[in-house]
Amino acid sequence: MLDYGAGNVRSLVNAVHHLGFDIQFVEEPSDIAKADKLIFPGVGDFGYAMRALRNKGYSQPLKDYIASGKPFMGICVGMQSLFEGSDESDEPGLGIIPGKVSKFDATSKAVPHMGWSNVQVIKEQTKDEGQEVNYSMNDDKAYYFVHSYAARYTEKNKEWTLTTSQYGDELFISSVQKDNVFATQYHPEKSGYAGLNVLKSFLTGTGIVDNKHIISKEPVLYEKHRLTKRIIACLDVRANDQGDLVVTKGDQYDVRETGGNNDVRNLGKPVDLAKRYFEEGADEVTFLNITSFRNCPLGDTPMLEVLKRTSETVFVPLTIGGGIRDVTDPDGTFHPAFKVAGEYFRSGADKVSIGSDAVYCAEKFYENGCKKTGTTAIETIADAYGSQAVVISVDPRRVYVKDPSETTHHVVKNSQPGPNGEEYCWYQCTVKGGREGRDLDVVQLVTACEKLGAGEILLNCMDRDGTNSGFELELIRAVKEAVSIPVIASSGAGCVEHFEQVFEKTDVEAALAAGIFHRKEVPIQSVKDHLKKTNVAVRPVDTTIL
Numbered sequence: 001m002l003d004y005g006a007g008n009v010r011s012l013v014n015a016v017h018h019l020g021f022d023i024q025f026v027e028e029p030s031d032i033a034k035a036d037k038l039i040f041p042g043v044g045d046f047g048y049a050m051r052a053l054r055n056k057g058y059s060q061p062l063k064d065y066i067a068s069g070k071p072f073m074g075i076c077v078g079m080q081s082l083f084e085g086s087d088e089s090d091e092p093g094l095g096i097i098p099g100k101v102s103k104f105d106a107t108s109k110a111v112p113h114m115g116w117s118n119v120q121v122i123k124e125q126t127k128d129e130g131q132e133v134n135y136s137m138n139d140d141k142a143y144y145f146v147h148s149y150a151a152r153y154t155e156k157n158k159e160w161t162l163t164t165s166q167y168g169d170e171l172f173i174s175s176v177q178k179d180n181v182f183a184t185q186y187h188p189e190k191s192g193y194a195g196l197n198v199l200k201s202f203l204t205g206t207g208i209v210d211n212k213h214i215i216s217k218e219p220v221l222y223e224k225h226r227l228t229k230r231i232i233a234c235l236d237v238r239a240n241d242q243g244d245l246v247v248t249k250g251d252q253y254d255v256r257e258t259g260g261n262n263d264v265r266n267l268g269k270p271v272d273l274a275k276r277y278f279e280e281g282a283d284e285v286t287f288l289n290i291t292s293f294r295n296c297p298l299g300d301t302p303m304l305e306v307l308k309r310t311s312e313t314v315f316v317p318l319t320i321g322g323g324i325r326d327v328t329d330p331d332g333t334f335h336p337a338f339k340v341a342g343e344y345f346r347s348g349a350d351k352v353s354i355g356s357d358a359v360y361c362a363e364k365f366y367e368n369g370c371k372k373t374g375t376t377a378i379e380t381i382a383d384a385y386g387s388q389a390v391v392i393s394v395d396p397r398r399v400y401v402k403d404p405s406e407t408t409h410h411v412v413k414n415s416q417p418g419p420n421g422e423e424y425c426w427y428q429c430t431v432k433g434g435r436e437g438r439d440l441d442v443v444q445l446v447t448a449c450e451k452l453g454a455g456e457i458l459l460n461c462m463d464r465d466g467t468n469s470g471f472e473l474e475l476i477r478a479v480k481e482a483v484s485i486p487v488i489a490s491s492g493a494g495c496v497e498h499f500e501q502v503f504e505k506t507d508v509e510a511a512l513a514a515g516i517f518h519r520k521e522v523p524i525q526s527v528k529d530h531l532k533k534t535n536v537a538v539r540p541v542d543t544t545i546l
Contacts, residue, residue: 480506
């Protein structure tokens with residue numbers, strides 16, 4: 001594996017091990033030529049990746065390896081690097097495939113393209129011999145994508161294109177194949193069993209396709225893209241009174257049992273529960289560390305071990321929230337936020353979720369005249385690992401007003417009247433688990449965070465948390481209208497109809513739930529079955545046998 005030091009490669013290593021293979025890391029340029037098969041997983045910024053390859057002396061040995069005819073597999077930016085360049089950076093690519101990578105149009109859809117999409121296999125074999133050209137991919141399967149830039153299908157790169165996919169009204173190359181080269185824009189190690197089968201096909205096959213027996217067809221541009229709505233299982237994790245990590249849930253962060261011994265409510269062990277959700281069909285799993293283990297040195301943070309163990313058996317995206325901030329160890333060692341995030345990525349996380357610190361970052365942004373400082377946690381993590389790796393977790397609560405003129409904040413007309421019959425409210429951002437309100441409304445927060453580099457919004461609602469009364473639709477619509485990045489609806493889900501309602505009435509990209517999944521009151525499979533019946537596109541639960 002060629003790893004230049006960006007993002008989560010642990011999950012790919014775990015996937016290879018899960019399939020029964022060993023893998024070694026390239027430690028110096030001369031190691032590249034020694035590989036029997038080479039995998040290059042790129043993550044984040046194209047320019048950062050290409051500079052890293054050249055600075056470490058990997059670029060020319062990589063091109064020589066590919067030219068030698070030995071099997072090569074690229075993933076995400078590892079595929080984009082094969083092209084001549086990218087609009088994301090002035091850095092040139094490897095120049096193996098004609099064409100330049102360009103950004104998606106964000107005027108009609110959220111960018112990044114984040115979630116599960118189908119592929120169109122446009123190459124077919126005329127003879128059944130050697131390595132299968134499609135690498136176990138087919139049009140019925142969905143694979144996990146997370147990217148803002150994509151390679152476009154043209155006559156010049158037609159012979160390279162194995163599959164295309166569609167986002168909005170834009171067609172793009174989702175995998176390439178020619179001779180010994182195979183690469184995917186999606187992440188097979190995060191695409192469940194469908195993705196593991198793609199990886200297995202590369203590892204067990206020859207890795208070389210005889211192109212003499214291949215024919216290509218033209219891709220079809222569909223009327224509507226086939227990006228599925230994501231169902232996310234959230235696990236609130238904290239230490240109980242005995243020091244064990246448990247998954248818990250409560251109303252407004254009150255997680256202790258009422259009466260009796262008043263113990264922390266224990267709904268299961270985080271690693272076991274995450275594995276259960278993966279097998280039940282969750283599209284992503286989110287861990288929210290609701291105590292943040294503030295007195296722990298960075299290297300001893302218990303959540304690091306949770307992520308490491310979870311990523312061994314869970315092959316969908318993992319997000320970790322809580323404690324992603326500047327950390328000072330008891331011995332005085334200082335760790336900036338982007339290095340803290342790096343520890344989580346190396347332990348198996350694909351995204352980090354920033355809560356209270358996002359509010360502080362936004363406040364600094366406005367204090368600085370709506371200009372970036374380059375020093376906030378959002379900016380430094382996004383610069384190092386890409387905006388797709390930064391999720392903002394927002395905890396707003398309603399503040400009612402009789403008339404919009406009473407406040408300078410963004411106001412909505414709410415279906416839930418206030419205590420004195422008020423029809424309007426603004427959503428106040430909170431910090432410290434909702435215990436402290438700030439003079440910042442939700443629209444101000446999310447717009448600032450998007451400009452700072454956040455790639456996704458996890459939108460909670462303090463007034464809906466634990467109520468099972470449905471999502472706060474007015475809040476979600478206000479945020480969706482304010483940003484062009486994906487939004488995850490959270491707080492309030494109590495039945496399958498609530499998921500249907502939030503997708504149909506807000507066009508949000510994903511919906512998250514916790515307690516109803518933990519207690520098996522609403523199984524994930526039931527949510528997906530109901531959504532499918534109501535024509536909401538969802539990823540089917542994958543029962544593929546490896």
